[in-house]
Amino acid sequence: MQSVSNYSTTRGWSKSKKACMTTLGVLAGGAGALLYALESSYVQAGDLELHPPHLKWSHSGLLDSFDHASIRRGYEVYKNVCAACHSARFICYRNLVGVSHTEAEAKREAEEIMVEDGPNEKGEMFKRPGKLSDTFPSPYPNEEAARAANNGAYPPDLSYITMARHGAEDYVFHLLTGYMDPPAGVQIREGLYFNPYFLGGAIGMAQALYNEIIEYEDGTPATQSQLAKDVSTFLKWCGEPEHDTRKRMAIKAVGLMTILTAALFYLKRYKFSSLKTRKISYKPSSKDN
Numbered sequence: 001m002q003s004v005s006n007y008s009t010t011r012g013w014s015k016s017k018k019a020c021m022t023t024l025g026v027l028a029g030g031a032g033a034l035l036y037a038l039e040s041s042y043v044q045a046g047d048l049e050l051h052p053p054h055l056k057w058s059h060s061g062l063l064d065s066f067d068h069a070s071i072r073r074g075y076e077v078y079k080n081v082c083a084a085c086h087s088a089r090f091i092c093y094r095n096l097v098g099v100s101h102t103e104a105e106a107k108r109e110a111e112e113i114m115v116e117d118g119p120n121e122k123g124e125m126f127k128r129p130g131k132l133s134d135t136f137p138s139p140y141p142n143e144e145a146a147r148a149a150n151n152g153a154y155p156p157d158l159s160y161i162t163m164a165r166h167g168a169e170d171y172v173f174h175l176l177t178g179y180m181d182p183p184a185g186v187q188i189r190e191g192l193y194f195n196p197y198f199l200g201g202a203i204g205m206a207q208a209l210y211n212e213i214i215e216y217e218d219g220t221p222a223t224q225s226q227l228a229k230d231v232s233t234f235l236k237w238c239g240e241p242e243h244d245t246r247k248r249m250a251i252k253a254v255g256l257m258t259i260l261t262a263a264l265f266y267l268k269r270y271k272f273s274s275l276k277t278r279k280i281s282y283k284p285s286s287k288d289n
Contacts, residue, residue: 049196049197049198049200049201050174050178050197051167052167052170052171052174052175053170053174054167054170055169055170055173057169057233058070058233059233059236059243062247063251065243065244065247066099066233066236066237066243066244067233068099068100070230070233071099071100071230071233071234071237072100072101072218073216073220073234074230074231074232074233074234074235074237075096075101075234076216076217076230077209077214077227077230077231077234078158078231078234078235080214081208081209081213081214081227081231082158082208082231083139084139085139085146085149085150085155086139086156086157087136087137087138087139087140087155087157087159088135088136088157088159089135089136089138089159090135090157090159090160090238091136091159092132092134092135092136093106093107093109093130093131093132093133093134093135093136094106094132094133095241096109099237099241103132106132107131110129110130110131110132110134111129111130112130113130113134113137114127114128114129114130115127115128115129115131115134115137150204150205151191151204153204158235158238159238159239160239161235161239162232162235162236162238162239162240163239163240168239169233169235169236171197172228172231172232172235173228174197175195175197175198176208176209176224176227176228176231176232177209177224177225178195178196178197178198179193179194179195180196181194182194182201188201188202191204192204209224209227209228209231210224211223211224213227214227
């Protein structure tokens with residue numbers, strides 16, 4: 001049988017060639033790792049663009065769940081401030097039930113909007129109060145109307161905004177609280193506002209959150225940071241409504257797997273102990289001469 005080394009492509013190489021190729025391989029690997037690190041690092045292309053630092057959220061731990069009181073307050077911020085320009089067309093009023101509102105409260109929230117439905121028996125469209133199955137309304141009938149009302153900028157849908165932005169809720173929080181005057185030498189054209197957390201630094205959305213811009217129904221002081229925190233938590237829940245359920249299932253799965261692993265380990269030791277300790281002796285039979 002031929003040796004496996006006979007099939008190696010390096011069999012006829014000299015030591016210097018092998019060393020050279022090894023060095024090239026290490027350099028190529030190092031260059032690839034460096035490019036990946038630069039690609040995924042927090043360094044931004046523009047000097048005026050900031051990466052949102054990570055904040056400690058009540059739901060960020062492995063065993064932590066959402067702050068449902070914060071979700072309810074965040075819905076108030078969305079309803080009274082954000083919904084004037086942004087939609088959340090993938091969120092239904094029924095999703096609020098058991099999370100931030102009771103069923104009766106969610107029904108009252110839905111009934112505050114008027115939804116076009118139909119056709120009726122006459123073939124005509126009609127308006128009706130909202131139901132739990134209806135989604136949050138859009139402030140504009142189409143994209144063109146949205147751009148016309150916002151100097152050409154199109155307000156994005158907020159249903160999955162935390163999943164669509166690097167930094168998730170950290171990005172949303174710092175974007176909402178990061179408005180400032182542009183530094184010396186930086187020109188911002190009319191209709192735009194300087195925000196170092198936005199790509200390019202110039203954003204078409206004016207600052208939306210101010211101290212006491214709304215009044216929370218639970219009496220929480222409505223500071224700018226509190227408003228931004230609550231609406232960021234609400235939008236995080238919009239993007240991952242299964243967050244708490246997923247963590248509960250993970251805890252159950254880990255507990256079950258721990259029990260099964262211990263049982264299988266014991267079964268393996270019990271079943272294989274006799275096989276591992278068994279000795280086989282061969283005793284040839286004697287032949288009569």
